[in-house]
Amino acid sequence: MERIYEIQMGIEELARRALETGTVGGVAALLEVPETNKIAFTLVRAPEDVKGLAPFSPWMLENAARSISQMTREAAFTQPVAVILRPCELRALRELVKLKQVNMTNLILISFDCPGVFPIGSRLNGNGDLPAAYEKAVLEGTNCPGIRQVCSACEEFVPRGADMVISLVGRSPTDTLRAAFPTEAGQKFAEALGLLAEGREVEAGEERDRLAGIRADEHNALSARIQGSLKDLDGLVSVFDRCISCHACRYVCPVCYCKDCFFESPAFSYYPHSLHKRLEQSAAGLRLPLDRLLFHLGRLTHMGASCVACGMCEDVCVAGIPVSQIFKTVGGDIQQMFDYLPGGSPDDPLPLLTYREDELKEMED
Amino acid sequence: MKEESKEFTPNILYALCSWCGSGGSETAGAMKLHYPENVKPVRFYCTGGIDPVYIFRALLEGADGVVVSGCHPGDCHFDTGNYRARRRIAAVKTILNTLGLDGDRVWLRWVGHGEGKRFVDTASEFDEHIQEKGPSPLKGIRGV
Amino acid sequence: MKIAKKIPGRNREALRGLLESMVEKGAAESLFAAAANKRGDSFSYFLMKRGSLPDTLEPLPPIMSRSAAGMLTYLTRKGPLPGKTLVVLRPCELRAVTELRKLNQIHADNLVTVSFDCPGVFPLKDFFKGKAAVLIEQHEKALSDGTLAGARNVCAICAEFTGEGADIELGFLGVPEGECWAVANTEAGAQCLGLVEGEDVGDLSSRDEAVQAAKERRAVERKQRLLAFQQEVGGPENIAKVLENCLNCHNCMRVCPICFCQECYFESSAFRAEADRFLARAGRKKGLSMPADTLLFHLGRMSHMSVSCVSCGACEDACPADVPVSLFFSLVGRSTQGIFDYVPGRDVSEPVPYLHYEREEFQEMEAPYLEKRGQD
Numbered sequence: 001m002e003r004i005y006e007i008q009m010g011i012e013e014l015a016r017r018a019l020e021t022g023t024v025g026g027v028a029a030l031l032e033v034p035e036t037n038k039i040a041f042t043l044v045r046a047p048e049d050v051k052g053l054a055p056f057s058p059w060m061l062e063n064a065a066r067s068i069s070q071m072t073r074e075a076a077f078t079q080p081v082a083v084i085l086r087p088c089e090l091r092a093l094r095e096l097v098k099l100k101q102v103n104m105t106n107l108i109l110i111s112f113d114c115p116g117v118f119p120i121g122s123r124l125n126g127n128g129d130l131p132a133a134y135e136k137a138v139l140e141g142t143n144c145p146g147i148r149q150v151c152s153a154c155e156e157f158v159p160r161g162a163d164m165v166i167s168l169v170g171r172s173p174t175d176t177l178r179a180a181f182p183t184e185a186g187q188k189f190a191e192a193l194g195l196l197a198e199g200r201e202v203e204a205g206e207e208r209d210r211l212a213g214i215r216a217d218e219h220n221a222l223s224a225r226i227q228g229s230l231k232d233l234d235g236l237v238s239v240f241d242r243c244i245s246c247h248a249c250r251y252v253c254p255v256c257y258c259k260d261c262f263f264e265s266p267a268f269s270y271y272p273h274s275l276h277k278r279l280e281q282s283a284a285g286l287r288l289p290l291d292r293l294l295f296h297l298g299r300l301t302h303m304g305a306s307c308v309a310c311g312m313c314e315d316v317c318v319a320g321i322p323v324s325q326i327f328k329t330v331g332g333d334i335q336q337m338f339d340y341l342p343g344g345s346p347d348d349p350l351p352l353l354t355y356r357e358d359e360l361k362e363m364e365d
Numbered sequence: 366m367k368e369e370s371k372e373f374t375p376n377i378l379y380a381l382c383s384w385c386g387s388g389g390s391e392t393a394g395a396m397k398l399h400y401p402e403n404v405k406p407v408r409f410y411c412t413g414g415i416d417p418v419y420i421f422r423a424l425l426e427g428a429d430g431v432v433v434s435g436c437h438p439g440d441c442h443f444d445t446g447n448y449r450a451r452r453r454i455a456a457v458k459t460i461l462n463t464l465g466l467d468g469d470r471v472w473l474r475w476v477g478h479g480e481g482k483r484f485v486d487t488a489s490e491f492d493e494h495i496q497e498k499g500p501s502p503l504k505g506i507r508g509v
Numbered sequence: 510m511k512i513a514k515k516i517p518g519r520n521r522e523a524l525r526g527l528l529e530s531m532v533e534k535g536a537a538e539s540l541f542a543a544a545a546n547k548r549g550d551s552f553s554y555f556l557m558k559r560g561s562l563p564d565t566l567e568p569l570p571p572i573m574s575r576s577a578a579g580m581l582t583y584l585t586r587k588g589p590l591p592g593k594t595l596v597v598l599r600p601c602e603l604r605a606v607t608e609l610r611k612l613n614q615i616h617a618d619n620l621v622t623v624s625f626d627c628p629g630v631f632p633l634k635d636f637f638k639g640k641a642a643v644l645i646e647q648h649e650k651a652l653s654d655g656t657l658a659g660a661r662n663v664c665a666i667c668a669e670f671t672g673e674g675a676d677i678e679l680g681f682l683g684v685p686e687g688e689c690w691a692v693a694n695t696e697a698g699a700q701c702l703g704l705v706e707g708e709d710v711g712d713l714s715s716r717d718e719a720v721q722a723a724k725e726r727r728a729v730e731r732k733q734r735l736l737a738f739q740q741e742v743g744g745p746e747n748i749a750k751v752l753e754n755c756l757n758c759h760n761c762m763r764v765c766p767i768c769f770c771q772e773c774y775f776e777s778s779a780f781r782a783e784a785d786r787f788l789a790r791a792g793r794k795k796g797l798s799m800p801a802d803t804l805l806f807h808l809g810r811m812s813h814m815s816v817s818c819v820s821c822g823a824c825e826d827a828c829p830a831d832v833p834v835s836l837f838f839s840l841v842g843r844s845t846q847g848i849f850d851y852v853p854g855r856d857v858s859e860p861v862p863y864l865h866y867e868r869e870e871f872q873e874m875e876a877p878y879l880e881k882r883g884q885d
């Protein structure tokens with residue numbers, strides 16, 4: 001059973017104290033820049049700069065695993081750095097470790113059970129009443145109306161593998177912090193900050209289970225909806241009909257880490273005469289750029305097994321294509337086939353990097 | 366105000382081409398001339414190889430000013446590298462001015478190989494110029 | 510050489526009819542133009558062949574999903590298309606094509622360009638949210654009167670909205686209802702236009718006047734809007750505000766027809782570093798917002814390509830965060846183009862400012878040396 005401690009301080013205070021005591025040399029989390037309305041995943045070094053830290057703020061402007069990859073790919077931190085991530089960011093991070101895109105050395109992973117985030121678009125139209133509705137949903141353990149589709153259908157909203165797990169669902173923003181420290185690193189972190197001595201152990205609430213139930217139903221509904229719309233080639237063509245081939249979806253995807261995307265490589269830059277040959281063979285003409293569907297199908301095969309259903313791709317798609325719902329559904333099928341949970345156990349090898357002679361017989365004719 | 370800004374030691378980048386600009390600094394060394402220590406020379410192969418992004422990057426990451434010196438017109442080791450630099454610096458200054466970011470924190474002045482004095486004068490003059498301006502607000506913008 | 514013909518039909522019908530009959534009469538082997546996508550509620554550029562032009566042909570769509578200039582780069586970067594091809598372009602796309610030809614990204618041999626009086630287009634996202642049929646009808650009306658309510662930022666202040674640089678130019682403004690005028694501006698255009706039936710337009714002055722008046726009005730509006738925008742964004746704090754929603758996703762760069770680099774500097778290894786260096790930066794900058802270098806990306810892109818920015822608005826259409834990117838680049842482009850006395854897309858023989866230098870120029874950009882120390 002996990003032991004949850006009640007801690008007499010807020011997250012900003014905790015981060016400040018961790019920096020002040022030298023327990024960590026840096027903290028990275030969502031932060032509201034005081035001078036503007038900017039919210040960004042921010043790396044902070046000085047205790048006074050943690051002002052505005054807002055890891056539970058219901059926005060995701062990028063999947064932070066991308067940034068941690070950018071920071072640590074060349075060389076890891078040489079002192080402990082605490083990073084506060086949503087569960088899908090944490091899963092992406094753990095997936096990137098397997099892909100050798102992240103160096104976890106010295107990272108202290110803090111996460112929380114996640115009530116979901118709103119699409120980026122709703123932030124641009126002013127936040128309106130969103131915060132109040134959101135607080136209520138968090139407290140009750142329900143889905144707040146208006147959160148991303150993939151969030152409302154997210155069953156993996158309780159983090160795995162974090163050093164510190166904060167309980168958020170069932171809590172109100174004015175409540176004290178509650179957290180578990182499931183790993184050795186987490187225990188050490190808590191001890192160094194005196195959290196275990198100060199805190200007292202408490203019971204987990206039932207709101208998390210309620211939310212899990214709601215999410216499971218939503219997940220089934222979403223899968224059915226997407227499978228319905230994709231049932232044949234026509235469906236697929238239709239779903240991606242408005243796609244402008246900007247590839248923003250792959251650029252923001254944490255798992256699409258390739259520096260040179262295959263679909264932007266010389267393999268897809270054609271000589272005019274070969275284009276003309278294709279034109280000769282086509283009835284209705286060539287829609288430009290070519291290979292729109294191939295790009296999406298290719299991306300599905302390249303990284304569908306690792307899709308953590310974070311929703312970034314859909315948020316940046318100006319054509320309004322339900323990209324992340326499609327990837328969650330199709331990727332989910334692939335993952336099920338290999339019995340693989342992206343970002344789950346670090347010991348599970350990547351399905352497309354492991355092969356066995358005696359597998360997948362059902363795929364052979 | 367004036368008193369305060371006197372206290373301030375600007376962080377200055379002095380971009381030099383490896384032919385005339387650096388040559389000027391070597392001549393200055395041979396002549397035992399001094400320039401302020403807060404002016405940090407950086408050598409480029411040719412001023413024509415200085416992408417505007419390098420200048421912006423310096424200004425955003427902590428420099429209070431950037432000064433560039435290369436060969437006088439007609440003397441460029443690669444014929445036209447310095448003209449290219451001049452056009453690019455013209456664009457840099459214009460962009461900064463258009464956006465209210467003070468293009469005067471970027472200077473271009475030719476320094477020939479033998480012009481040791483001109484080199485140290487430029488360094489000192491630019492240092493004073495930036496001291497008067499005060500710290501660059503560009504390096505302090507948060508969130509972008 | 511300058512021939513002008515009356516083409517019957519309402520605006521988009523007239524253009525469609527003209528294209529179909531030119532292609533049918535053998536003016537070209539293929540046609541590059543926009544057409545409706547499968548579902549009919551969005552549009553893309555297509556390369557189509559003679560003999561099987563689709564019914565979905567829609568050369569005047571109310572949106573610009575991508576810049577046609579980018580698509581022509583895609584088609585011809587490695588060499589010209591083998592057969593003669595009619596290409597239909599908006600005026601800003603035509604200007605971008607001219608820039609890309611100078612930059613050796615488009616091989617224009619065999620291309621015959623067609624452009625038209627452009628009223629602007631709707632922002633992509635607005636169109637996708639709205640009712641396609643209604644918006645298409647509004648756009649059709651706007652073709653005749655030249656003003657499109659709800660047009661994109663840059664369209665509303667576009668002062669170069671005619672196809673005067675094209676081989677064939679279609680006039681809708683100041684033209685009697687129920688027809689449009691096709692003007693051949695070049696020999697290649699005249700050859701194609703000569704193939705189709707049509708009464709000659711004797712007197713072009715009604716269109717010339719309408720265009721002239723609209724251009725003058727737009728030029729004033731452009732200046733005012735950009736200066737107002739400059740007030741809004743000027744200074745470090747305001748810039749941070751304008752960019753506060755920017756995700757640093759680089760989509761603006763990816764769809765910009767002028768940003769043709771296959772490997773963008775801002776996605777290069779120049780931005781890789783050891784983790785501790787990020788931490789050091791975080792200390793200096795009182796917190797490092799990730800993904801880092803947003804402002805650097807925009808300033809750098811401005812320094813690389815704003816001299817050639819044609820104000821086509823593709824960047825803003827593709828921005829998921831509603832950053833007014835195209836105004837930003839138009840404002841800066843206006844200044845950088847100004848110092849070089851350069852108008853992007855004006856003339857293919859005019860060199861791009863960064864590829865051409867004079868010995869005696871821009872002396873005012875040099876810091877004058879007065880040798881005052883010597884006098885002490």
Ligand code: SF4
Binds near residue numbers: 243247316
């Ligand atoms: S972001 Fe949207 S429009 Fe762009 S490539 Fe992806 S699906 Fe297509």
Ligand code: SF4
Binds near residue numbers: 327
């Ligand atoms: S495909 Fe979309 S939902 Fe899946 S990991 Fe990538 S960005 Fe997230």
Ligand code: SF4
Binds near residue numbers: 770
């Ligand atoms: S921003 Fe600069 S380097 Fe990047 S694509 Fe544009 S011109 Fe090239």
Ligand code: SF4
Binds near residue numbers: 764766824
């Ligand atoms: S910067 Fe924007 S407006 Fe300018 S050419 Fe590029 S896409 Fe068009």
Ligand code: SF4
Binds near residue numbers: 755761830
């Ligand atoms: S301006 Fe828009 S498109 Fe460009 S990087 Fe920022 S969010 Fe992306």
